Amino acid sequence: MLPKLIIFDVDGLMLDTEARWQEAWDSVGKRYGVQDLGNTTFLKCVGRNGKEVEDIVKNDLRQFAHPEKILQEVREYGDELLKERIDIKKGLMELLRFIQSLSIPVAVATATDKDTTYQRLSRLQLWDQFDYILCGNEVHLRKPHPEIYETVLNYFGVNPQEAWVLEDSYVGVEAAYRAHIPCIMIPDLAPAQEKQKRETFAIVDSLIDVIDILKKNIQVTMMTYIQETPQQMKDNIINIEEITKPLVQLYLQKEYQSLWIIACGSSFNGAQCAKPFLMKYLNCDVKVISPMSFVYFENQITEDDFVFVVSQSGHSTNCIQALQKLKSLHREAVLITGQKNDDLKSYADIVVDYHMGIETVGYVTKGIVMLMEYLILFALVSGLKKHCIHQEVYDEIIKELLEVPERHQIIQEETKQFYQKYLYEMTSLNPTFFIGFIQSYGIALEGALKMAETTKHPCMAYEAEEFIHGFNLQLTPAYTVWCIDDCSQGSSRIISIYQAIQSVTPRTYAITNSPLVDDEHAIRIPFHIHEPLLMPLYILPVFQVLSYQISEELQTWNTHPRFSKFNDYVQTKTNE
Known part of the structure; x- marks a missing residue:
């Protein structure tokens, strides 16, 4: 406990002061012809008050007429050493x-x-x-x-x-x-x-x-990692140059015209969230593709394409096949992973750690946010070095990024309050749609995945315009729909679509600041948003927190008993 x-x-304990004091005792002792006072008398004094120390010194150094003088010199010299440096x-x-x-x-x-x-x-x-x-x-x-x-x-x-x-x-x-x-x-x-x-x-x-x-002594859950995410984000922003250096150096070796990111699951969704930012700040085309699409058909890469595979877990079997395919095409097999010492490393030529920290329990939460952040940091450093952006732009984005950890925490708390307010609706487990534009489409993809894999009920994600061209025809008042505002070019359209859906089902919610959405159906974004493409970093906890809370409330963590047969036919992970 x-x-x-x-x-x-x-x-x-916290400060390395004792080593400095030991140095002072040894030095002063030698002046008086006493060896090793730092390992004898001093160790008896550690943690004692002034009077007790004086009594110890008088007893240990009773051969001297004025042992208190030795103690005084020790104190003065020790203070000097500590003023110089404390570690x-x-x-x-x-x-x-x-x-x-x-x-x-x-x-x-x-x-x-x-x-x-x-x-x-x-x-x-x-x-x-x-x-x-x-x-x-x-x-x-x-x-x-x-x-x-x-x-x-x-x-x-x-x-x-x-x-x-x-x-x-x-x-x-x-x-x-x-x-x-x-x-x-x-x-x-x-x-x-x-x-x-x-x-x-x-x-x-x-x-x-x-x-x-x-x-x-703690029960580690999904929520543990959600709560750890802001600090990990902050650490990585502070260390931006160091952690992005391996990937930046690879990218700057030549003038690449496009970027291919091969990933699946939450890694695919995280790359989709970061894709618009990468395109804008690297001024290049970005293709996010699943491993098997790459292996089976879409692999016409050229020397102008910078290609890497992403695996958060370091165990994905389809990522192994993608790395092998890269080698067969006579390209370096570059792996971006959150677990650089796991199985996939032996299949890669180059392994880059994206610094997600530890995440071993539950479904990916911290891992996807840290992947998005890493790709964003990589784009900033590379974009600056390639002169795609100016220093002023870089500084502005870094300034907003430093606010993101706090935003993440605020959204966590807002979501918890929202869940308690709409406990009945959130735990009804009816079919749920997630829709959005641009970076919010990536959020929709991950929201659907996270909710489906934890709560075990039908969840689907669509680009918002695609949704209203057929998929919307199944809507009834029993459906739940999440509309995710991109707070940029797609904003007015997504709010119009929200209003249309809300006319069919009252269980329509929006993550937005639009006044056209009433407070009863909105999770507000209470920040000044300078760069909307950073939004996934602090909007994703909405669906991470809801997925955890719903699944914990209803205990939907276990799969159907028949699901035990699934892995007999297809294996998605190496032996972990």
Whole structure:
């Protein structure tokens, strides 16, 4: 079970201060002819308050007339070293981001005084990362007394067994133990002894390992990955040059005139969502084609075509055939994948990781958004380097992209509220259509796929104009239809089509800002949209969240019993 609160120590746990102090002890000790003070006296002082440290020094260095002078020199030199540099411990930022994705409050409980703690954490932009910070001079008794941890628990109104403490020192572990709070020890300089093994529930090498412990305590679902998506998007935008470099370098080797993307399922839909952006910012034709269409017939590629295969899972058998077909055509078999170490790598000449993070449970949610974003980032960097776009345009798009993670979170919450409001309609499981133009057609494709594979009821996607040329004739008031506004050239047409459909079935909804759609039937897009072609990045969670919530409510995750025979005839994945 996940904790309701996680409490961090500071020195030696989050900040690599202890190594600097050890250096100061060793250096000053040598001046006085004492060797290895950093591994003897100093280790006894870790986590102790000032008076306790003074007593330890007086006892250990009693051969000197004024041991307090040695301690004073250590403190002065240690402060100098820490003013020069303080390093963040490995895995801290990753752990804080992961905890944030789980919406678990985080606190600090440190023996260090408040002024020093504020100066250090602020300097490293960590102070605002915590919901509550309690320092050594704000309590009466220092660690190993449990007072500081008990005070933090009282502040949050959390029981001891509902919290976790992360500690590096012996006295910190003891304080947590005496407060009856489960503790994970990440030893810094002093290794764990038998006492610490008894007083903790885990001893690990780094803060990164705490993420693995948290993951083992959570039930990972589709919603887990939906909620993780905004942070992954933000990370990838920040690292745009690094993550796109392999594909950009391949693309810039010559003046390609068109781009072929071979993909199926959600990868196909993600490529369709990104296609209009690629065409606009690379100023080239883009063809999105399924693997078997490519293998069986549509494979007349030329030297002017840049071609790659996409597989989110790294296990798709039809992608293997597409890679083999590329090789038979004497072309490099380039694979874009979210799982670069999986089976398909052995069939590709070049493997490019599109940095989707981990997604191992449920149906693809984070993976498709990260693929779209990667293709968009690739188009921006390549377009700038090929002089298809100017720096000002690049900067404007990056600025809007940096707003996308927050937009994704807002749309998630709006969709959850919409679902609760229309619970009956959403769980009726009647035939459902998804329609749109341009980038919204890609959203419609993925909305239909996601809803069909999770809820197991008929869902179909159409380009909006195609829909009203025959497919609309089956409409009755029992049907559900989603009209997805592209907020650009197709906007007025999709709203007219919405009004026509709504005259037949009241279960007609639009994702739009058009005033012609009443609030009862709209999921609004409450942002200033500079580039509508970015919309799929923050509109897709509408159908991801609805698919998860409907399937969870109705427990439609399992297929029909007869479906067990399906894979006896056709295999879509390699042995995972």
